[in-house]
Amino acid sequence: MSTSSPGGAVRDPGLQPERTRLAWRRTTLSATVVAVLAAKQAVRDGATGAGLLGAALSALVWIGFLMVAQGRMRELGEARPVGLGVGRAWVVVGCGVALAGFGVAVVW
Known part of the structure; x- marks a missing residue:
């Protein structure tokens, strides 16, 4: 799929957009695993207040990340x-840091 640039030159992106889509999918899968493990840990711990709060927060962060990734x-x-845009990049970074924190809390 070649496209023309404003100067008239033909641009061939090759497989780069497909590789980037696959990277987003892998990252979304990783975020999903963390959110599911947080929920599993909350259920295993007897669904205490802190466990439910952690699972709910990880689910909310996962939904936010999923929305940005799908877009x-x-x-x-x-x-x-x-x-990507600066605002959405900060959302992705925040979601990644939050999910990493939840992942550490699950393992801890």
């Missing part, structure tokens, strides 16, 4: 995808 994967299907 980005849709955008990468376009001929000339736009950049």
Whole structure:
């Protein structure tokens, strides 16, 4: 799928958009695993208040990450995808840090 740039030159993105979509899918899968493990740990611990709060927070963070990731994967299907954007990049970073914290809490 070649596209023309404003200068008239032909741009061939190759497989780069597909590789980026696959990277988003792998990252989403990792976030899903952390959220599921947090929920499993909450159930295993007898569904205490702290465990339920952690599972609920990890689910909310996962949903936020999922929304950004799905939007980005849709955008990468376009001929000339736009950049991620600073605001959404900060959301992704925040979700990643939060899920890493939840992952550590689950293992701890």
